[in-house]
Amino acid sequence: MIPKFKKDLVYEKLQSAIRSGVYAPGTKLPKELDFARELGVSFITLRAALGRLEEDGLIIKDGRIDTEYVGRKASAYTIVPDFRVGIGVEILKKEVKMIIVDLYGRKIERSVFEIPYKDEDSYFEQVTSQILSFKDSVGINDEQILGVGFAMQGLVSPDSQTMLYGKILECTGLSINAFTRYLPYPCSFIHDADSAAISELWVSPELKDACYLSLSKHLGASLIVNREIITGKHGHNSTIEHVQMEPKGRLCYCGKHGCMETLCSLDALLNDGETLDSFFTKVQNKTESESKRWQEYLSHLARSINLLHLIYDQDFILGGYLAPYLQEKDLSYIHEEIRRMTPFPENQDFLHISKMPKHNITIGAALPYIQEFLNM
Numbered sequence: 001m002i003p004k005f006k007k008d009l010v011y012e013k014l015q016s017a018i019r020s021g022v023y024a025p026g027t028k029l030p031k032e033l034d035f036a037r038e039l040g041v042s043f044i045t046l047r048a049a050l051g052r053l054e055e056d057g058l059i060i061k062d063g064r065i066d067t068e069y070v071g072r073k074a075s076a077y078t079i080v081p082d083f084r085v086g087i088g089v090e091i092l093k094k095e096v097k098m099i100i101v102d103l104y105g106r107k108i109e110r111s112v113f114e115i116p117y118k119d120e121d122s123y124f125e126q127v128t129s130q131i132l133s134f135k136d137s138v139g140i141n142d143e144q145i146l147g148v149g150f151a152m153q154g155l156v157s158p159d160s161q162t163m164l165y166g167k168i169l170e171c172t173g174l175s176i177n178a179f180t181r182y183l184p185y186p187c188s189f190i191h192d193a194d195s196a197a198i199s200e201l202w203v204s205p206e207l208k209d210a211c212y213l214s215l216s217k218h219l220g221a222s223l224i225v226n227r228e229i230i231t232g233k234h235g236h237n238s239t240i241e242h243v244q245m246e247p248k249g250r251l252c253y254c255g256k257h258g259c260m261e262t263l264c265s266l267d268a269l270l271n272d273g274e275t276l277d278s279f280f281t282k283v284q285n286k287t288e289s290e291s292k293r294w295q296e297y298l299s300h301l302a303r304s305i306n307l308l309h310l311i312y313d314q315d316f317i318l319g320g321y322l323a324p325y326l327q328e329k330d331l332s333y334i335h336e337e338i339r340r341m342t343p344f345p346e347n348q349d350f351l352h353i354s355k356m357p358k359h360n361i362t363i364g365a366a367l368p369y370i371q372e373f374l375n376m
Contacts, residue, residue, distance in 0.1 A: 010041055010049040018058060018079055029059065029077045050077060058083045082108060084373055086366030087131065087185075090151040092190065092217075093117050093169060096127055098134050099362040105202050105370060108358060109138045117169050121178075128182035146373050147186035149365030150179065151195040155217060155235045160188035164235055167253055168218060186369070191289050193220030193230050193238070195364035196319050199356045201227060202367055209314045211238070211304075212354075216320035216361075218253075219265040223312065240308060241265070245300075263300035266321060269293065280325050298330060302337030309350065310342070319354035326353050 017023050029035060043285065053059045060075045081102040090097040096115045100108040112128050117123065130147065154166030161172040180187045190198075194243075197212040206233040208227055214220035219241040223230045231237050241261040242254050249258025250268075262268055270279055282290035305316055308348050318326055329350045354360065 002268035005200055006041070007048045007052075009038060010045055011052045012052060014049055015056075015058065016169060018053075023079055027079055027188065030077070031076075053077075056083075070090070081106070082140070082144065084146050084370070086146050086369040087135065088151065088195070088362035088365030088367075089131065089148060090195075090362045090365065091127075091169065092153070093116060096130065097359075098131060099359055100135065100138055100140060100367045101370065103370060105199075105367055105372065107359060107363070108140075108146070109134070110231060110362070117171070119171060119174065124178040125182055129310055129356040130272040139220075142184060145185050147188065147366075148175070148183060149195070149368060150187065150189050150191040150223050151331065151361045151365040152189050153192055153220075155239070156194075157192050158188045158231070158235065160190060161212060163189060188368070190221070190365050191220070192216075193222045193362050194231070195362075196220075196354075196374055197222035197224055197229055197364070198367050199360035199364035200224075200317055200354055202355045202364075207315075208288070210317050211308060211312050211314060212259055212317045213240075213363075214320035215264065215301075215318060215322035217266045219261045220320070221308075221353065232333070240304070242315065243307070244305075245304065245307075260304050263299070264304050269322075271298045274323055276321065291361045295333075298333050299337055303333040305334065305351075306341045309338070309346075315350050317350060317352050317354055319357065323354040323357035326330055340350075 014023075023029060030038060032046060032050070033043060036043045039046065050059065054061065054077070058080060060080050061077060064204040081104055083103065085100050085102055085108060088099045088101065094114065094116050096113045097110070098113070099110040108246055111134055113127075115123070115126055115130070137349065152163060152171070153168040154171060155164040156162070157164050161176045163171050165202075166172045166174065176187050176189055191213040193212065200210075200212055201207055207224065210224045212222040212224060212262055214222070220242045223238045240258065241259060241264075242252065243260045244256060244258050244262055245259030245260055246315055250262040251341045252259035252261050254261075266276070270276070272312065279294075283294050309316065331353065335346065335351060356363070
């Protein structure tokens with residue numbers, strides 16, 4: 001008879017190895033006999049542990065494989081990538097973006113809903129209803145969902161439960177309870193720039209220290225130190241968008257004039273009704289007005305990065321909605337502008353384009369739940 005403690009020990013060891021990435025989601029486990037030898041246990045003990053993992057839904061039988069014994073085939077097991085999933089939601093003024101990601105952090109499904117933001121119960125009920133319908137449409141059950149992260153345009157409390165500052169959406173003081181009253185899963189807020197930076201860390205295991213710039217409709221940034229997001233004592237670390245660059249410049253949504261937001265956000269770059277696709281098509285066709293506007297924008301961005309780099313001498317990652325449109329020649333131009341302005345010699349290698357330019361905010365909102373599960 002198999003000692004229970006031995007079977008449980010192997011089960012717990014394999015469960016930990018799968019969660020920590022030793023055996024990555026989606027990969028086949030070794031042949032059972034080889035696996036048993038590798039773990040130093042009997043074939044029967046291993047079978048019992050694999051059976052429990054299969055009952056948990058963490059692995060699945062994926063056919064049968066030949067063994068060295070004539071007439072006998074062993075089961076082949078594959079780790080299930082969507083054994084657990086995370087949901088990321090980006091709350092915007094006129095729409096809501098949602099994504100479901102697996103244990104790899106890969107997109108399972110994504111959707112966008114036109115739901116204008118309102119600080120009313122009807123809004124939160126409508127958004128959560130869409131989340132539930134969205135996961136049902138993909139065939140995800142409640143047990144698979146680790147949690148829902150809400151990426152917000154504003155400052156978030158240290159416990160991720162309250163909006164400390166939300167001028168864009170006028171959601172200051174909003175509690176996560178507005179959503180959790182309708183959802184049976186763990187939920188949390190996350191600053192949208194921090195969310196994008198988390199995505200960058202996920203796809204860049206070599207990344208240690210950096211300043212991530214989120215060049216989207218609104219400007220944002222996230223400070224990465226030793227692979228951790230540093231939010232500061234009062235939660236407004238890296239709120240570079242409100243660094244005043246031109247005291248008599250354009251009015252910012254914060255009520256001040258000439259903030260970095262008014263120079264380096266997409267709102268500053270694009271005209272009303274203009275899209276990034278249409279703008280860059282004209283830039284590529286060398287249309288004079290758009291080409292001039294693009295050069296002016298890059299000059300403002302260079303001036304801003306120069307100021308920030310004097311304060312934080314690390315790599316700078318250019319991300320956000322603008323990242324897919326950036327080219328190496330744009331980085332070269334920014335670098336030349338910085339070299340002209342700074343009193344110090346600069347190497348171009350501190351500027352990088354994001355490795356995860358698409359869906360980075362929604363994916364990043366879901367990833368903390370995935371990471372927590374894998375680190376259990």
